[in-house]
Amino acid sequence: MLPQRMAQQTLRRLAVQNPAYRFAIPTAAVASTNAFRLQRRLVATQSVSPEEATESILAKQRLVRPVAPHLSIYKPQITWYLSALERVTGCFLSAGFYVFGTLYLAAPMLGLHMESAVMAASFATWPLLIKFPLKAFVAWLFTFHGFNSLRHLVWDTASAIQNGTVNKTGWTVVGLSVASALGLAML
Amino acid sequence: MAALRTTVLRQVLAAPTQRTLVTSAMPMRFAAQKLAQRPAFSLQRAAFQTSARRSILPPLPQKVRGNVNDAAQIPDVDPTHGSYHWTAERIISVGLIPLTVAPFAAGSLSPLLDGTLCGLIILHTYLGFSSVITDYLPKWRVPLMRKLFDFANFLAVFVVGWGFYEFETNDVGITEAIKRIWTA
Structure with a gap:
């Protein structure tokens, strides 16, 4: 495990220092991995009680549901x-x-x-x-x-x-x- | 060495990323607020809208009852709300045809037929208005208004019935009255 991890870290550092590595590998692979990107882990959570969830979140969400249009959109x-x-x-x-x-x-x-x-x-x-x-x-x-x-x-x-x-x-x-x-x- | 390097590189690239939970910097609370403040229809849709938007039944303030997995309420099957009701509507409607045609053919009706016409019109109106109330004031949407209108509709049968009873007994009757006012 340890040698593998060290190799990975070295590789990452190399990649940051020398972006020429990017051209050595398929572009799709780059896009699908985060090896060369700085990861953001900004997470905030809060606990919501079931009552609060229905009364504030669900009730508000229901107000923005699509509504049937008025009769004027139908062909006479x-x-x-x-x-x-x-x-x-x-x-x-x-x-x-x-x-x-x-x-x-x-x-x-x-x-x-x-x-x-x-x-x-x-x-x-x-x-x-x-x-x-x-x-x-x-x-x-x-x-x-x-x-x-x-x-x-x-x-x-x-x-x-x-x-x-x-x-x-x-x-x-x-x-x-x-x-x-x-x-x-x-x- | 070069072979090793490529193997490691391949391994690194093939390794599944740990970032399966993609989270933004925006805390949940603000996200919910932003969702609630957002206009009902996004700007993209507004761009296609050339006339003023009018919704036929815009949502009223919501009150969530039960939870989303509750089964839909199905009213009990009752012929008085179904087939009997339907048949009564048709009988009254069909009965009104000769009573409305007769005055044109034979002048004013006898007091008895005139009274029958009034009574049938009131029943026909009661059923008609109750259909309108049922259609436009659903119980789940405006329960109080629905009760109020249903009660008013029921009450009106007696009030209007009494009014026409007075008219039929003290005046010339509905067909004769319309004839006199029409030709005045």
Whole structure:
């Protein structure tokens, strides 16, 4: 052991003094060993309790995990756009329905007049420029949700779910809902 | 001698390095701090990002429960949360079709059908809103908000139901009211 170690040390010293040795051996071998480099052994450790590890390190690390990107990165397609719109239109309609029901109940306490006659009379005084777009919008929420729901109910029977059919029925619903909404708004 | 030298040299170079644990001068504590301070997305990725980055559900302050090796919680299988629920949703949806088409075909509905329409819309809304709440307010993420919204959704059924009960008994009914306001 000792002679071998001495030889090693001598060799190292030689290598430091005379870097020409480097050229005598393959470069890859040099890269894979530390024979000619000064080793750094700067180590600091600290003991972390399991609680501390989960609460400080793991909890913080979880905050920097990748997050799913927002919907805007997806290509707009008739399939998922109409599916989302079905929910959005339903929520709008339901919200209006709920707000009206609650306000009608609370009207006496709030001093409001939610009777149909009063509402009809006050709506009649609005200018057409506001009335028509509002009616068209509300009508479209209703017609779209209604027509598109038929597609969803058909899909629930596992039919008409080929890509081409979904595209066709989708655009049909778009056309039908817009046309019928405009028709209803003109009533 | 020359032969010996090359043998030794070969031995030295072939000897596995003892430095298997590569450590940097940075103590663990600072390394952890630096990791925590680091922006969520590195600069390299930011360079490719041309528009403002918006995450759909950014992580909230984390609370670690159990440990990473705990099995995923699987809720008990119950038909009232699965097939019955699904079927009830479809029955209500399908039932709403004739009730919404009828007023267009035959004018205003009878008080009984009008009341049924209101009731079904409320049930349909309750199920719809609960799907929305389940989707966007997961229990593991916002447990308190989830409870609050679920309760509000449940309460609304009775409040709105009472409101429309009053409306149906004291006023002209929902279809007739919409017709009058629409044509005003």
